[in-house]
Amino acid sequence: MTFIFAHRGSAGTHPENTMESFIAAEKSGAEGLELDVHLSKDGEIVVIHDETVDRTTNGKGFVHQLTVAELKELNASYKFKTFQSFIRSPKIPTLKEVFEWMRGNNLLCNIEMKNGKIMYPLLEEKVIQLIRDYRYEERIIISSFNHYSLVRCYQLAPELETAPLYSDGLYMPWIYAKAIHSKGLHPNFKAAPNMIIQEAMANGIAVRPYTVNKESDMERLIAIQCSAIITDYPEKAFKIRKKL
Numbered sequence: 161m162t163f164i165f166a167h168r169g170s171a172g173t174h175p176e177n178t179m180e181s182f183i184a185a186e187k188s189g190a191e192g193l194e195l196d197v198h199l200s201k202d203g204e205i206v207v208i209h210d211e212t213v214d215r216t217t218n219g220k221g222f223v224h225q226l227t228v229a230e231l232k233e234l235n236a237s238y239k240f241k242t243f244q245s246f247i248r249s250p251k252i253p254t255l256k257e258v259f260e261w262m263r264g265n266n267l268l269c270n271i272e273m274k275n276g277k278i279m280y281p282l283l284e285e286k287v288i289q290l291i292r293d294y295r296y297e298e299r300i301i302i303s304s305f306n307h308y309s310l311v312r313c314y315q316l317a318p319e320l321e322t323a324p325l326y327s328d329g330l331y332m333p334w335i336y337a338k339a340i341h342s343k344g345l346h347p348n349f350k351a352a353p354n355m356i357i358q359e360a361m362a363n364g365i366a367v368r369p370y371t372v373n374k375e376s377d378m379e380r381l382i383a384i385q386c387s388a389i390i391t392d393y394p395e396k397a398f399k400i401r402k403k404l
C-alpha cells in the first residue's frame with residue numbers, strides 16, 4: 161500500500177507547518193507528516209519551511225536571529241488568508257511540541273533538515289537526541305537536499321532511516337542511496353518515472369516522491385504501489401487510494 165505523507169501537514173488547506181495543519185493531516189487518514197526544521201537563536205529546533213519568517217508569518221527576519229519566545233509571538237497563519245479568519249493565530253511549533261503531540265497517535269514523521277542555505281551547527285545532533293529521548297527511531301525518516309547532512313545523521317545514528325531529496329534525474333538512484341547509507345529516496349515526482357521507482361523498490365529502497373498534488377499523478381504512483389507520496393492534500397490522496 162502506498163503511504164500518504166502530509167506535506168508541511170495538510171498544507172493545501174491549512175497554514176503550513178503548524179499544529180493545526182498536522183492535526184488535520186492526522187484526521188485525513190495520512191500515515192505520516194512531512195515537516196521542515198531550523199534552529200532558533202537560542203538553539204531550539206523549530207518547525208518552519210523558510211530561513212526567514214517573512215513569507216508565512218506577520219514577522220520579519222531570519223529564524224536563527226530570533227529566539228523561541230520571539231518566534232512564538234508570531235502568527236503562523238498570517239499569510240493563509242482563508243484559514244486565518246476562523247482560527248486563533250497558530251504559532252510556529254517546536255519539534256518537541258510536535259513529538260509530544262505524536263505520543264497520542266501512530267503517525268510517521270519525515271523531518272526535512274533545512275541546513276542548506278544556512279548551516280546550523282549541531283542541528284543533526286539536536287534532532288537525533290530528541291528522537292532518542294522520545295524513542296521515535298522507528299517513526300522518523302530524515303531527509304534533506306543537503307546529502308552531507310544525511311551522512312552525518314548516519315554517522316551519529318545508523319539506526320535511523322535517511323532519504324536524499326533531489327529534483328533532477330539521478331542515474332540509478334538506488335545505488336546512490338546505498339552509497340550514502342540511505343534506505344529511502346525522496347525525488348521530485350517529475351524526476352521519478354515508474355521504471356526508476358520500481359527498480360529502486362526492487363533494490364530495497366523506499367521511494368516517496370514529493371509534492372504530488374494532482375489527481376492523475378497520485379493515481380499513477382498509487383497504482384504502481386510506490387512506497388509513499390508526499391502531498392499537500394492528504395485527504396484527496398486518501399480518497400483516491402480507497403477508490404483504486
Ligand code: G3P
Pocket residue numbers: 167194196209272303325346370371390
Ligand atoms: O520533502 C519534500 C519537500 O518538502 C521538499 O521541498 O521545498 O517543500 O521543502 P520543500
Ligand code: CA
Pocket residue numbers: 194195196272
Ligand atoms: Ca520540506
